[in-house]
Structure formats: structure tokens, C-alpha cells
Amino acid sequence: MHFRIDAQDGKARACTLTTAHSTIQTPVFMPVGTVGSVKALDALDLQSHLDPSIILGNTYHLYLRPGDEVVAELGGLHGFTKFPRSFLTDSGGFQAFSLSDNVKIEEDGITFRSHLDGSPHHFTPQKVLDIQYNLGSDIMMILDDLVALPATHQRIRESIERTTRWAERSIEYHRRKQEEGVGTEQNIFAIIQGGTDPAFRKISAEELCALDFDGFAIGGLSVGEASQEMYDTVEWTTTFMPKDKPRYLMGVGTPEDLVENVERGVDMFDCVMPTRNARNGTLFTSFGKITIKGARFTTDEGPIDPACDCMVCRTYSRAYLRHLFRAKELTYFRLATIHNLYYYLQLMKEMRAAIHEGRFGEFKREFYRKRLQQS
Amino acid sequence: MHFRIDAQDGKARACTLTTAHSTIQTPVFMPVGTVGSVKALDALDLQSHLDPSIILGNTYHLYLRPGDEVVAELGGLHGFTKFPRSFLTDSGGFQAFSLSDNVKIEEDGITFRSHLDGSPHHFTPQKVLDIQYNLGSDIMMILDDLVALPATHQRIRESIERTTRWAERSIEYHRRKQEEGVGTEQNIFAIIQGGTDPAFRKISAEELCALDFDGFAIGGLSVGEASQEMYDTVEWTTTFMPKDKPRYLMGVGTPEDLVENVERGVDMFDCVMPTRNARNGTLFTSFGKITIKGARFTTDEGPIDPACDCMVCRTYSRAYLRHLFRAKELTYFRLATIHNLYYYLQLMKEMRAAIHEGRFGEFKREFYRKRLQQS
Numbered sequence: 001m002h003f004r005i006d007a008q009d010g011k012a013r014a015c016t017l018t019t020a021h022s023t024i025q026t027p028v029f030m031p032v033g034t035v036g037s038v039k040a041l042d043a044l045d046l047q048s049h050l051d052p053s054i055i056l057g058n059t060y061h062l063y064l065r066p067g068d069e070v071v072a073e074l075g076g077l078h079g080f081t082k083f084p085r086s087f088l089t090d091s092g093g094f095q096a097f098s099l100s101d102n103v104k105i106e107e108d109g110i111t112f113r114s115h116l117d118g119s120p121h122h123f124t125p126q127k128v129l130d131i132q133y134n135l136g137s138d139i140m141m142i143l144d145d146l147v148a149l150p151a152t153h154q155r156i157r158e159s160i161e162r163t164t165r166w167a168e169r170s171i172e173y174h175r176r177k178q179e180e181g182v183g184t185e186q187n188i189f190a191i192i193q194g195g196t197d198p199a200f201r202k203i204s205a206e207e208l209c210a211l212d213f214d215g216f217a218i219g220g221l222s223v224g225e226a227s228q229e230m231y232d233t234v235e236w237t238t239t240f241m242p243k244d245k246p247r248y249l250m251g252v253g254t255p256e257d258l259v260e261n262v263e264r265g266v267d268m269f270d271c272v273m274p275t276r277n278a279r280n281g282t283l284f285t286s287f288g289k290i291t292i293k294g295a296r297f298t299t300d301e302g303p304i305d306p307a308c309d310c311m312v313c314r315t316y317s318r319a320y321l322r323h324l325f326r327a328k329e330l331t332y333f334r335l336a337t338i339h340n341l342y343y344y345l346q347l348m349k350e351m352r353a354a355i356h357e358g359r360f361g362e363f364k365r366e367f368y369r370k371r372l373q374q375s
Numbered sequence: 376m377h378f379r380i381d382a383q384d385g386k387a388r389a390c391t392l393t394t395a396h397s398t399i400q401t402p403v404f405m406p407v408g409t410v411g412s413v414k415a416l417d418a419l420d421l422q423s424h425l426d427p428s429i430i431l432g433n434t435y436h437l438y439l440r441p442g443d444e445v446v447a448e449l450g451g452l453h454g455f456t457k458f459p460r461s462f463l464t465d466s467g468g469f470q471a472f473s474l475s476d477n478v479k480i481e482e483d484g485i486t487f488r489s490h491l492d493g494s495p496h497h498f499t500p501q502k503v504l505d506i507q508y509n510l511g512s513d514i515m516m517i518l519d520d521l522v523a524l525p526a527t528h529q530r531i532r533e534s535i536e537r538t539t540r541w542a543e544r545s546i547e548y549h550r551r552k553q554e555e556g557v558g559t560e561q562n563i564f565a566i567i568q569g570g571t572d573p574a575f576r577k578i579s580a581e582e583l584c585a586l587d588f589d590g591f592a593i594g595g596l597s598v599g600e601a602s603q604e605m606y607d608t609v610e611w612t613t614t615f616m617p618k619d620k621p622r623y624l625m626g627v628g629t630p631e632d633l634v635e636n637v638e639r640g641v642d643m644f645d646c647v648m649p650t651r652n653a654r655n656g657t658l659f660t661s662f663g664k665i666t667i668k669g670a671r672f673t674t675d676e677g678p679i680d681p682a683c684d685c686m687v688c689r690t691y692s693r694a695y696l697r698h699l700f701r702a703k704e705l706t707y708f709r710l711a712t713i714h715n716l717y718y719y720l721q722l723m724k725e726m727r728a729a730i731h732e733g734r735f736g737e738f739k740r741e742f743y744r745k746r747l748q749q750s
Binding site for chain 2: 035036037038039040041042043044061065066070073074080081082298299301311315316317319320322323324326327329330331333334335
């Protein structure tokens with residue numbers, strides 16, 4: 001992976017990452033394609049209506065179904081889904097914790113039962129990389145030891161220590177595999193843990209950033225803490241992260257979260273929020289969120305957001321979308337998803353432009369000002 | 376509406392219908408867009424991937440939600456849905472019978488309760504036209520008195536007699552409305568009833584075809600009778616229908632049904648089969664139906680149908696579609712719907728070409744021959 005900082009404005013960065021499958025301009029938002037499709041969209045929708053340079057796939061889901069070996073046989077995620085640009089895959093650890101039953105963490109890895117059929121499975125730092133070699137993702141995340149908050153000091157300490165040991169095993173395994181010709185075009189990111197505790201974050205960041213990873217993620221945030229706590233933790237943690245490698249804040253977040261964390265030096269984001277909220281009837285606009293089912297939209301001929309030039313806003317009325325939502329029409333889900341993702345991707349482009357032009361502060365003031373008005 | 380017969384081969388006809396919104400080449404299949412969207416698709420999908428010249432909307436559904444007056448305020452079905460070509464709307468009678476509660480038929484119309492909220496409603500021959508004026512459809516169907524089969528001879532007689540009386544009221548009302556400047560670009564079709572009884576079909580056809588309608592439909596078939604009974608009834612009924620007006624067989628059917636009934640002189644069809652079957656995992660191909668969830672497709676890199684050049688067959692593998700279906704991904708429903716409708720529309724085009732070239736018999740033999748092979 002080639003990484004270059006194109007511009008900086010305060011701590012905010014505009015960078016370019018190049019993988020085997022695409023050139024990624026940051027700050028970047030990665031739409032979530034859990035089981036091999038961004039929910040409700042296909043690869044041609046992505047290309048025609050959104051043009052993302054990278055999307056995310058979930059290792060846990062793809063491992064269970066259709067199985068990473070099936071994906072490998074069909075040409076990896078690129079061949080299977082026909083999305084030709086970059087994929088980032090997570091380690092599967094987070095889903096194993098949150099979706100499966102009977103999770104047991106031991107020194108060599110985690111044991112869990114599938115949420116689909118109850119079958120037993122075991123993930124080790126090596127195993128989740130083997131799965132990701134089969135998936136053929138451009139950026140692989142390593143297995144980390146997650147902590148459900150609130151947790152004792154002792155448990156958090158154990159978590160960051162184990163996360164470091166697993167990171168050491170992961171990078172050693174990956175570099176050895178690459179020497180054997182496996183995953184030579186795949187990049188590997190470590191995940192900094194430590195909750196919202198500055199001391200633990202510092203330890204975790206310093207230990208992991210000393211290792212030969214291609215990039216670093218901040219994990220364990222956006223799990224219910226106050227927004228300001230998240231922003232403070234990111235601000236603190238980034239001071240221990242190398243400038244010459246990409247920084248990825250996992251599972252974040254609202255449009256406000258994206259602006260605040262780009263300001264604090266984060267390059268990459270992913271979140272189910274735009275896609276999941278779309279399906280629940282919440283649409284993002286330059287002036288804040290709207291709930292499309294509202295009776296006030298019954299005969300509203302206007303687009304979701306007059307300032308948006310996505311396919312949906314150029315074509316359909318709020319009245320039509322409200323009707324499709326109320327009638328639970330499948331058509332609704334796709335149109336709402338396209339709009340919300342377009343909003344997110346556009347927001348990132350605008351931030352990048354502002355960083356390039358040294359007016360990020362101004363951009364941020366304008367972003368919040370528009371939200372105080374209502375359309 | 377302008378109507379012209381372009382070619383004939385036996386009883387099979389290739390015609391051209393021109394409405395205010397499109398030129399329709401027959402035989403034609405009309406995708407069903409129940410509540411204002413062909414399920415899982417939007418208007419741009421129709422244009423880009425299928426190019427239908429006419430689709431169907433359901434009056435009962437649109438009347439209840441969002442309400443025909445709301446649709447009128449947003450520019451009728453064309454303005455509301457942004458599908459710019461022709462719409463045919465049914466009378467609402469069939470859905471009132473099949474979906475609602477407490478249906479009561481009386482001489483002036485039918486009374487029923489909404490399946491959505493239990494509210495009471497009353498449809499008369501005039502009322503369902505008023506609704507369709509609001510919807511702005513290009514072809515309106517009149518209210519008919521439906522019979523749930525099996526029924527007594529007496530009940531069927533009552534049904535066809537009342538259907539004729541309602542037809543008289545409908546055509547009188549419509550021509551009067553047109554003189555007042557309402558629905559001047561809208562066409563009106565009557566519906567021949569009579570079950571599978573030749574004598575009743577003859578009476579119903581002769582009585583209705585004596586009236587000044589723009590076209591005639593054959594209703595009350597595809598309700599559980601044997602295929603051959605349907606074909607015989609259509610063959611018999613068409614002999615009493617005018618040659619110079621379009622013939623529409625409602626709610627039909629399988630690909631085989633389309634071929635058999637085109638051969639018997641039908642011009643227009645609609646059916647939920649391609650769209651509903653798509654969502655249930657049944658896909659149509661030149662060699663018959665396949666069930667995409669089958670384990671034999673797990674690593675099948677081929678398209679649904681090697682003979683199909685739809686967007687889905689040009690892009691995605693059976694393995695990917697099977698995976699999306701099993702994972703219940705929204706993406707699946709749209710892709711399967713596009714393929715199945717493409718198959719239906721392509722079949723109609725092929726029949727039209729065969730009629731033009733005087734080789735419909737040969738086309739039909741080949742159609743059945745391919746189905747005896749398996750891919």
C-alpha cells in the first residue's frame with residue numbers, strides 16, 4: 001500500500017492510499033457490505049450512483065456463509081461481488097462477541113457458536129488472517145481482545161496486553177505468509193484498544209505502533225460513551241500514532257462524529273448508520289436528519305435535500321419516498337440507501353476539499369450553521 | 376388510443392397500440408407495479424434494464440394508500456412514480472374481493488373494509504373511474520361482478536348480467552366525463568366474464584363487445600382451472616371479440632400460458648408471477664425454471680441463463696445470487712426481479728418477431744424443445 005499526505009489543515013489530513021484495487025482519497029467513509037453486498041445495492045449501483053473507492057465486508061458473516069473457501073473459489077470478494085475496488089475486512093472478532101452465543105476468550109483465541117446454526121467455531125489471530133487471505137481483501141484487520149464496557153481496570157489491562165500479544169502473532173504470521181507468496185497485495189492494520197482511559201490508550205497505541213503494520217485503527221469507541229469522551233479519546237490517541245500511516249476510527253459514526261474526528265486527524269471511517277438509518281426511515285441532509293414517514297411529506301414534491309444532487313434527489317419526491325416507506329416497498333430501501341450513502345460520501349469529499357484549501361474551520365462552522373436551520 | 380394490426384400468423388397477432396404516453400408493441404407483458412413501484416425496482420431501473428412500454432398499477436391499493444387524490448396532486452401516476460410511459464390500472468374490484476373483509480355486492484356496487492385499517496369503503500362503476508381519472512392511467516378497467524369459483528349456474532348468470540349493466544353505466548359515465556374534458560386521453564376496457572362455461576362466455580362477450588369500449592379483457596381465468604380449460608376458454612371467447620381492438624387476458628401467467636394464449640389471439644398480459652417468483656427464489660430461463668437456493672449452485676460461476684443478456688446475467692454468478700438469497704439480502708430481490716421480468720419481456724419480443732416472420736409454430740416448438748433439455 002502506498003500512502004501519501006496531500007494536505008493538512010491543523011490536525012486534519014487529506015491523504016491518498018493506493019491498494020492493488022483502487023486509489024483512496026481521504027478522509028474516506030467506507031460503506032458497510034456485511035455479507036458481500038451493501039444492503040439493498042449491487043456493485044453497479046455503487047459504481048453508477050456512489051462511486052466509493054473502498055467498501056467493508058464482515059469476516060464473521062462471510063466465514064459462516066457462504067464460507068471463505070467458497071468466496072476464494074469465486075475469485076475472492078472482488079470476483080464474487082463484482083465490486084472492483086478495494087475491500088476492507090474486519091477480523092470477525094467484534095461480531096463473534098456481539099452476535100454469537102457462548103463466547104469464550106482464551107490466550108490462543110476465541111471460541112463461539114454460530115448465530116446461524118449453533119455450530120462451534122474457533123478464531124485465532126492466524127485463523128482470521130487465513131480467512132481474510134481467502135476473502136482477498138485489500139486491508140485486513142487483526143483479531144483483538146474486546147472488552148464489554150463497563151469493565152474492571154484489571155479486565156481492560158488484560159485486554160490491551162492480550163491485544164498486543166495477538167498483534168505480534170498476527171504481524172509475524174502475515175509477514176511470513178507474504179514471504180511464502182500469500183497475501184502479498186493485502187495490507188494489515190492493528191487495532192488500538194483501551195476504552196476511554198488515557199493511560200491504557202497510550203500503552204496500547206505505543207505498543208502496537210511499534211510493530212510493522214500498514215495502518216492503525218482506533219477500536220472500542222462508539223459503544224455508548226458520550227460524544228465528547230469519544231472525541232477526547234481520539235484526540236489523545238492520535239498523538240501516539242505515526243503520521244505516515246493511515247488512521248482508521250472503527251464503527252463511527254454520525255455526520256457530526258465524522259467532522260469532529262477528521263478535525264482530530266482520522267483518515268478512515270465505517271459505520272452502518274447511513275445504511276441502517278435509511279432502512280428505518282431516517283434520511284441525512286445538509287440541514288440535519290429527517291424522518292421520511294412524517295405526515296408533512298404527504299404531498300411534498302421536493303427532493304429529500306434540495307442541496308443534494310444524488311440520483312434519488314434528482315428524480316423522486318419526498319411524497320413518493322414517504323409512500324414507498326409506509327407501504328414497506330422494497331424499492332424504498334434501495335433509494336433511501338443510495339441517498340444516505342451519497343450524503344456521507346459527499347461530506348467526506350467536502351472535508352477533503354476544505355483541508356486542501358486550508359479552510360476546515362470555516363467548513364465546520366458552516367456545517368453546524370446549516371443544521372441550526374430547518375428546511 | 377390508436378390500434379393497428381401489424382402482422383398475423385394464424386390467430387396470433389402483432390399489433391401496435393399508441394397511448395398518450397407510449398407506443399406499445401404487442402404481444403405485450405405488463406409488469407405489475409401494485410402500489411406505484413414494480414416491487415424492488417424504481418423507474419430508472421425499468422428504463423435502464425427492462426424498457427417496458429406499459430406497466431400496471433392497482434387501483435385498490437393506490438386508492439387506500441397514498442390515496443388517489445394525493446396521486447392526482449403529484450401529477451398522477453406518471454408524475455408520482457416518474458415512470459413516463461403507459462400505465463394500465465385495474466378497477467380495484469378484484470383486490471376488494473380478495474384482500475378486504477366483509478365484501479358485500481349490491482346492484483349499485485360493492486362495499487368492503489380496508490385490509491389496512493378496517494375502514495369502510497364503497498366502489499361503484501362510476502367511483503372506480505373517478506379514482507382512475509385521479510391516477511391518470513392510460514388504460515382504465517371497469518368494475519365487474521366477480522364470482523368465486525365454484526359457483527352455481529344462477530350466481531354466474533347473475534354475475535355476467537350485472538357485469539354488463541355495470542359496463543353500460545361505466546361507458547356512459549366515461550363518455551360523458553370525456554365530453555366534460557375529464558379523462559380525454561384515458562382509454563377504457565371492459566372485462567368479459569363467464570367462468571369456463573362456453574355459453575356464458577359467449578353471452579358476456581357479445582353483450583360487452585357491442586358497447587363502445589377501447590379494448591376488451593378476458594377476466595376470471597387463471598383462478599385454479601386446468602391450463603387446457605383456460606386455453607379452450609380463451610380460444611372460444613376470442614371468436615366473439617372484435618379484431619380491431621386490443622385483447623387483454625388478465626392475471627396470466629406462466630411462460631407456457633403466454634405462448635399458448637398469444638397463439639390464440641391475445642395481445643396483452645399481466646401477472647405477478649415473474650416478480651413474486653423472483654422474490655421466492657424461482658428464476659425463469661430459456662430451459663425452464665430454476666430454484667436459486669439449490670446447493671448445486673454454491674460455486675456455480677455461470678449466469679442464471681447463458682442465453683440471457685440481461686444486466687444480471689451479464690454481471691453476476693448463480694453462486695452470488697444463491698448466497699444473497701440465502702442471506703435474505705435486499706440486493707437479491709432487485710436482481711432476481713430484473714432477470715425474471717427481462718425474461719418475460721424478451722419472450723414477448725421473440726413472439727412478436729416470430730409472428731412478423733410467419734414462423735410462430737416453429738417458435739413454439741423450439742420454446743418447448745428447450746424446456747425438455749436441462750442446463
